[in-house]
Amino acid sequence: MTAPGSAASASNKAPADAAAKAALAWLHSARFLTTASQLSQLPPAALPEIAFVGRSNAGKSTAINTLAQHKRLAFSSRTPGRTQHINLFEVGPRDRPDALLADLPGYGYAAVERSAKLRWQRVMADYLRERVSLAGVVLLADARLGLTELDRRLLELIAPRLAGAAVRLLVLLTKADKLNRRDGQQALREAEAALAPYADDDADVGVSLFSALSRTGLDDVARVLHGWHAGGDAADDAREADDAAAAGDSP
Ligand SMILES: Nc1nc2c(ncn2[C@@H]2O[C@H](COP(=O)(O)OP(=O)(O)OP(=O)(O)O)[C@@H](O)[C@H]2O)c(=O)[nH]1
Numbered sequence: 001m002t003a004p005g006s007a008a009s010a011s012n013k014a015p016a017d018a019a020a021k022a023a024l025a026w027l028h029s030a031r032f033l034t035t036a037s038q039l040s041q042l043p044p045a046a047l048p049e050i051a052f053v054g055r056s057n058a059g060k061s062t063a064i065n066t067l068a069q070h071k072r073l074a075f076s077s078r079t080p081g082r083t084q085h086i087n088l089f090e091v092g093p094r095d096r097p098d099a100l101l102a103d104l105p106g107y108g109y110a111a112v113e114r115s116a117k118l119r120w121q122r123v124m125a126d127y128l129r130e131r132v133s134l135a136g137v138v139l140l141a142d143a144r145l146g147l148t149e150l151d152r153r154l155l156e157l158i159a160p161r162l163a164g165a166a167v168r169l170l171v172l173l174t175k176a177d178k179l180n181r182r183d184g185q186q187a188l189r190e191a192e193a194a195l196a197p198y199a200d201d202d203a204d205v206g207v208s209l210f211s212a213l214s215r216t217g218l219d220d221v222a223r224v225l226h227g228w229h230a231g232g233d234a235a236d237d238a239r240e241a242d243d244a245a246a247a248g249d250s251p
């Protein structure tokens with residue numbers, strides 16, 4: 001995981017540490033809750049919500065499935081524009097869910113009818129601006145394309161909510177398996193540069209390469225999302241778990 005401006009990169013090679021294991025177990029509890037085609041159909045804003053957004057075909061549904069370690073929780077498809085509703089998944093203990101994941105329809109798919117496109121743009125803009133329980137946004141972009149004009153517009157839209165980390169942002173450069181190491185690093189640097197303006201005002205903004213196929217970035221991303229769900233608490237828990245694991249490992 002890198003914050004814009006830093007040089008480190010996420011790796012899929014490191015063994016899963018205690019915090020990553022806890023985060024993946026948490027995400028594995030994900031189950032379908034409901035679907036909404038307009039904001040009024042969303043459940044009350046009672047739980048922190050993590051929204052997956054990005055261009056159509058960027059890999060949102062696949063990322064949710066990979067993070068949750070379920071084959072078909074979110075519906076992924078070769079046909080762009082397939083997800084047309086906000087699909088919500090509950091995470092945490094069954095009797096005490098503690099977060100929601102929201103899979104949003106992708107934007108930028110040319111073949112979607114113009115009126116449907118405009119309607120959806122408005123729903124998404126309202127959702128991102130107004131949903132009070134929005135805790136974090138995961139913006140997915142194909143690593144080969146980087147952040148496109150539409151992604152940049154989305155960043156502008158959520159920018160006011162990033163200040164003070166009221167809403168956190170993690171950009172995933174997806175399908176990293178399609179790039180060699182050098183091109184992956186280049187994509188990471190370019191995304192970091194594009195995100196630098198949003199990293200002010202104590203914003204919590206990160207970027208990572210991600211691949212559902214090779215599992216690049218999986219542990220790191222799981223840890224970050226787990227950290228978001230309860231504000232600082234889960235992040236502290238994760239750090240404590242890490243420290244405990246490290247202490248246990250030392251002679
Ligand atoms: N090689 C590779 N292919 C991927 C990866 N993630 C997703 N894909 C493929 O990309 C295509 C689109 O993936 P989806 O997860 O359906 O994309 P989406 O962003 O949910 O698309 P919409 O619902 O249309 O907005 C599918 O054919 C996936 O198999 C990845 O990490 N590596």
Ligand SMILES: [Mg+2]
Nearest residue numbers: 060061075083
């Ligand atoms: Mg989808």
